Amino acid sequence: MPYSLPLPKKLGTIWKIKIWDNEILEEPHVTVLRKDTKWRYGLRRRDFMDALFPTNPVAEEVEDDDN
C-alpha cells in the first residue's frame, strides 16, 4: 500500500493524498488527487512539479481566498 494521508470523511470522498513506494526514480514527492486532476509536490524543490503540465492548473478550490 502507498502511504495515504488520512483525511476527514467529507474531504476523503473527493481528495486523495498519496506517497507511492515505487516512485523513487524521480525526486521524492507527494501526489494529491482530486477526481481527474493531479498535483505532485516535490519534497526537495518544495514546489509543485505539475508546472510540467500546463493543462493541470491549481484549481480555484485549493487557492487561498484572501478577498
Place this chain on the structure above:
Amino acid sequence: MTTDLLIDDEIQSANGAEPLALHCVEENAQAAKAARSDDPNAVWIVRTAKLANRVVQNISWPSRRAGFLVWIGNPRPAVLPALERRFVRVVFAAKSNGFLPKEELKAVLKSPNRRDRFVGGMIDKESQIVTLWRGDLTSCVAPFSAFPPTPSGNKPDWDRFKVTDYGNTLNFGDYESAADAVLYEYDANFRRRLNKISLDTDSTLGASIRRLRKQRRLTRNDFSPLDPKTLGRIERGEVVNPHANTLDLIANRLGVSAHELDSF
C-alpha cells in the same frame, strides 16, 4: 490474449491534444455508424461482443482506416484482423474490469494530457507482462519485475489488477503503483519530456546514474571492478568526462545502454 494490435504512427490524432469524439456503441444503428465512419478522431466504445460483431458485419470492404475502437471485453481472435484493417487502433482487455469505469474513461480520453494516464490494461501471467493502454490509445508494456515487493513485503496480486484514480493509479489488490512511475521507467519520451521541462531537476549524468542505481536497489559496491569511491565521484559530478569503458560497465550493471544513462 495479450496481442498488441495497435498500429502506431499511422495517424497521429490520438497522440496530441486534438479533441477526440467519444461514442458509446449501444445499439445496432451505432454499430453500423462505427463501421462506416470516416471521422479520424472518433473513439467507438463497445461493451458487448454482439455489438462488436455488428460493427464487423457492417464494414464495407475494402475499408479505409479511421478512428479508434475500444472494446471493453475480450475479442475473438478471428475478428481482430478485420478490426485492425478498419480502425487505426483497437484496444481491448481480457476482463471487463480491465478498463476504467465509464465516466472516468470518458474523462481521461477527453483530457489534453491523456497520454500520461492509463485507461486500462491486462495481465498475462504466462509471459509475465502487464500491457497497459494509455489515454492516447497506445500501449505501454511492463514486465512483472516493474512491480517489486514493497519494503514492507507487499506483493502485487495479478488477479486483482485494475486502473483507478482516473488513470493515475495501477492497483494489484493491496499493492499500488503510480502511473507516472511506470511511464517514467518504460517510456523514454515521457522521461525526457519531464526532465526537459523540469528546470529544477538535476539532469547531470551522475544524478541519472544515482537515481537508476537506487531504483535497481544496488549499492556502489555492486559495480565491481569499479571502485565504489570512483562511482561516488561520478555520481556527484566530480568526474566531468567518465571513460567510455567505465560508462559501459555502469550501464551494463544497471541493465540499460550507455547512451540512455543520462535520460534517467
